Amino acid sequence: MLKLFARIAGYFSNRNLVGVDKAGNRYFTRKDEIDGIMKEKRWVVFRGEEDSTCIPVEWICWLNGQRKIAPTPEEIMELEARRERVRQNVARLKKEEEEKRAKEGNACKTSISGKVGGPDLKSFIRQFPDASEGGKVKEASDAMDGTRNSKERVTEKAETEPESSEPTGSGASFKPGTWQPPS
Incomplete structure (x- = not known):
């Protein structure tokens, strides 16, 4: 009632x-x-x-x-069918991913023959020079990095010239995009 x-x-x-x-x-x-x-x-x-x-x-x-x-009811049914297809596709992709991991896991175990997989630390450490070779590392890195070399020249130049309290400008020699803040 x-x-x-x-x-x-x-x-x-x-x-x-x-x-x-x-x-x-x-x-x-x-x-x-x-x-x-x-x-x-x-x-x-x-x-x-x-x-x-x-x-x-x-x-x-x-x-x-x-x-x-x-x-509309037709639109709702269509959207629900699309959502169901997406759920099925996600479940299928998860299943395929698990199968792929299982295959890769078996392949790694057979190829390594019992060793535990992981990063090769010895080869990683070999890329860093000993402390006694410090000068060689600096020269090699300077040759590889031109910007670092130019920054060192600027600091060497700054050490030889006394600093002025007067503001300086680049005037006509200014090139857009080349300004770097003072360090």
Whole structure:
């Protein structure tokens, strides 16, 4: 009897049922005149507990006004089928990835013949010179890095010339993109 009364009261109110989602939530709209402007109000009546996480994305977009037209049942079915295909594809990819890891794991174990795989630390350490060869490392790195070499020349030049308190400018010799902040 209470449901019948609620349904009859719903007919006399100025709200319109727009649609129902898969969870049974009902979506309504009402047009109100506010300050001479017709505004549309949209809301949802939850079936059961009020859990906003159970609202589908297409209905959220409609409630927020990102969609002008509410989603149709055909559109909802199509989107649900697409979501199911995506879930199946993700499950298939995970399964393939696990199979690939299992194959690679077996291949590594047979090729190493019992040794534990990992980085080769000896070859990593060999690329760093001993402390006694410090001068050779500096020369090699300077030859490889021209910018470092030019910075050293600038610092050597700065050490030989006394610093002036007067501001200096580059004037006509300035080239855009070449300025470096003083260090």
